[in-house]
Amino acid sequence: xxxxxxxxxxxxxxxxxxxxxxxxxxxxxxxxxxxxxxxxxxxxxxxxxxxxxxxxxxxxxxxxxxxxxxxxxxxxxxxxxxx
Numbered sequence: 001x002x003x004x005x006x007x008x009x010x011x012x013x014x015x016x017x018x019x020x021x022x023x024x025x026x027x028x029x030x031x032x033x034x035x036x037x038x039x040x041x042x043x044x045x046x047x048x049x050x051x052x053x054x055x056x057x058x059x060x061x062x063x064x065x066x067x068x069x070x071x072x073x074x075x076x077x078x079x080x081x082x083x
Contacts, residue, residue, distance in 0.1 A: 001017060001018070001019040001020075001044050002018050002019070002020075003016070003042055004016050004017065005042060013038065013049065014040075015039055015049055015050070016039065016040060016041055017039045017041065017042050017045075018037060018038045018039065018044065019036070019037050019039075019044045020033050020034075020036040020037075021033070021034040021036075022073070023059065024073075024074055024077045024078060025061055026074075026078035026081035027081075029063065029064075029074060030074075031061065031062065031064060031070060031073075032054075032059040032060055032061045032062070035052060035054065036051060036052045037050075037051045038050040038051065
């Protein structure tokens with residue numbers, strides 16, 4: 001879940017929080033966002049104002065940027081993965 005107390009506006013969509021389902025590929029150290037839900041209120045509450053969903057065939061696994069939040073999350077999720 002991501003929180004934006006001041007709100008974010010992207011293409012006429014104004015939201016204060018979102019939550020995403022992220023798939024992690026520990027073997028290849030990549031990730032893909034499966035779905036995202038955007039909310040008008042903080043803490044992924046209140047009215048859901050938009051969502052995105054990607055089919056398995058549409059998932060685009062990417063390398064996280066070193067030092068980014070996505071990179072840190074991938075490392076934490078995959079910490080116990082045995083290659």
